[in-house]
Amino acid sequence: MKKKSLMTLGQLFLAVPSGALATLSFAPYNYWYLAPVSIFAFLYLLQNQTIKRSGLIGFLWGLGLFGTGISWVHVSIDTFGGMPKVASMFLMGLLISYLALFPAAFGALFNRFNRGRPFHQLLLSGPVIWLLLDWFRGWFLTGFPWLWMGYSQVDSPFAAIAPILGVEGITLALMLCSGAFVAAWCDRNWKPLLIPVLIIGLSGLAGSIQWVTPAPEKSVEVALIQGNVPQELKWLPSQRWPTLMKYTDLTRENWDADLIVWPEAAIPALETQVPTFLQNLDSAARNNNSTVITGVLDQKEDGQYFNNILTLGMNTDGPYNYESAHRYSKHQLLPFGEFVPFGDLLRPIAPFFNLPMSSFSRGDFVQPNLEANGYSLAPALCYEIAFSEQVRQNVNIDTELLLTLSNDAWFGTSIGPFQHMEIAQMRSLELGKPLLRATNNGVTGVVDHTGKITDQIPQFETAVLRATVVPTEGLTPYTSLGSWPLYFYILWSLTLSFILFRRQAGHFRDHRPQESE
Structure with a gap:
């Protein structure tokens, strides 16, 4: 014993x-x-x-x-x-x-x-x-x-x-x-x-x-901007224009790129608070035959907040206008960061539950791809990249690239940002599409359609990643079928288990010792 x-x-x-x-x-x-x-x-x-x-x-x-x-x-x-x-x-x-x-x-x-x-x-x-x-x-x-x-x-x-x-x-x-x-x-x-x-x-x-076909004739020149803005300074009013000028200066040096990508919420203001800045950025992008893609927060007239991706420059319908701008709105919100479950109970407990703008509204589960300078991109904002089914359903036959913007500055020098990048790699591998990932302080990188990181810049540095990315054509089986083969496996497995269980139970009954009369 x-x-x-x-x-x-x-x-x-x-x-x-x-x-x-x-x-x-x-x-x-x-x-x-x-x-x-x-x-x-x-x-x-x-x-x-x-x-x-x-x-x-x-x-x-x-x-x-x-x-x-x-x-x-x-x-x-x-x-x-x-x-x-x-x-x-x-x-x-x-x-x-x-x-x-x-x-x-x-x-x-x-x-x-x-x-x-x-x-x-x-x-x-x-x-x-x-x-x-x-x-x-x-x-x-x-x-x-x-x-x-x-x-x-x-x-x-x-x-x-x-x-x-x-x-x-x-x-x-x-x-x-x-x-x-x-x-x-x-x-x-x-x-x-x-x-x-x-x-x-x-x-x-x-x-x-080879499930998809690379299309080198459609190669795109990208510039991924890593601003490295400290999280504790990001939303201070005094830091708004220094931050905007930092991103503008880094962009000005890379106008020869087809796509210039800023991170999640790179603009430290609501979209309606900086219309002149956005108009000027849009005009500069058009003059240079380029497109700027940036994260920005938005507040509607009814008070709802949205975490958005905004495109400026080529492939938009005329000069920037708030009402007609092309946006993607984040659907899968981060618990406690963008919404607070059981908020009425938790918000009084600590300031953590009252972080700025921690009550966002959701965009649609499936949204149109972003059109940027002739390329079709399926976007995912930060945490969303971990939701394989949502990303899959936003990819279609015309999608050429995956795009994810993030800000992992919340997690310092921990292992979190590396796990986040690994998840993004899996999306490329599943869907057979190269992926662009722009972050505030890393990990910023480019992933090819086989899930391999082809270009990357160090964490915690102000830097620009320049790369030539080859889009792909076609769909992988997973893109087309999703998890349906696994559902059939589960059904088959449960059915077989039930049959074997009944057979063993019957065998046990047949061989039980009979009680003496």
Whole structure:
């Protein structure tokens, strides 16, 4: 009994570092092979456990993953939230604990329906439960689809799955491969190892297929402006014109570019407060046959705030006019930064919940592509790039480039901006489109249609990234079908699990000892 108790404590102790290990598979560390190792350890720890203990193991594994993987969130709460350290740590603990509930639910469900049936656990219902919980986490309370395991595989052999099944298809592959290794280890049976061999083989085959066609004749010269404006100074009235002049000077040196891109909310004012500046910038862009794309905030007459992308210069209908300007309005808002869930309860608690303009309104889920100097761009503002389905639905047959503007200055020197860039890389890989990413202080870069960063400038520097970008033509299977193949997989898996469960239940009844009369 004592030996069993020590073994149980050891399993609980190992759950936290096993989860933390997965963080090293994401950017900026990029040890992608540690993701399947972490999942293997998690699944192994869940073997032959009670439902309650499985849930506890899952919760501890989640604490390890999210406690290390989203530590960057605390930088914004602590630095800009105006809270005592104790309060900010408490809030951070609540967020991590909330996210850890999802692997806890996985652990409990894993053994609730399949205890004693490892084939079902590891290769059928287990991966399905994981996918469903990932989707729920990406939707519930507006969603937080960060640290989906598939993102860690941008540079791995599994990356070729993304243009077919998206990031969650890669997650499914990781779950199946890790589950197969656990099954082989526990049952001392080599046959489950055929599954990772098959998946890796299919990934290699998929990687040899060119889903989209580069169009070098449509190459575009871009200039991505990284202003490096300190977040604590950005919205001070005294810094408005110095900031605008900084961006203007950097732009003036790059008028030969087809597209000049400023970051999210690069203009530290509402659009209606700087009409003359925008008219002059628009005129200068037209005179130089260029287009400026910038982030700017807007307030409508009814008081609604919007976080927008605005195009100026070529490919717009005449000189800049507020009423007819081409804009994209952010749909997926950042919790607490752009809207406050349960605001009536939370706003009185601390200044953090009353950040300037933290009550934005949403743009439409699907909006027209931005037309800029003859190019069609599918935009996503900052946090939105993490929502694969929204980005996918905004790409059409005419889309040539992906565009994302961001301001990760909120997160200092943490790992957050690198994870953000990795997510943007996955969107390029899924959709087969090169991506332009302009940020205030990094990571500013260009990603090609295979998800590789081709050009990048250092963080925390005032700089301009000049690059020649080759658009692509055509659509990947994922762009056309989205997650429908995964839905069919889930249906097939659940059906097969049900059939096998009924067959085993019938076999058990047929072989029960008969009671003596």
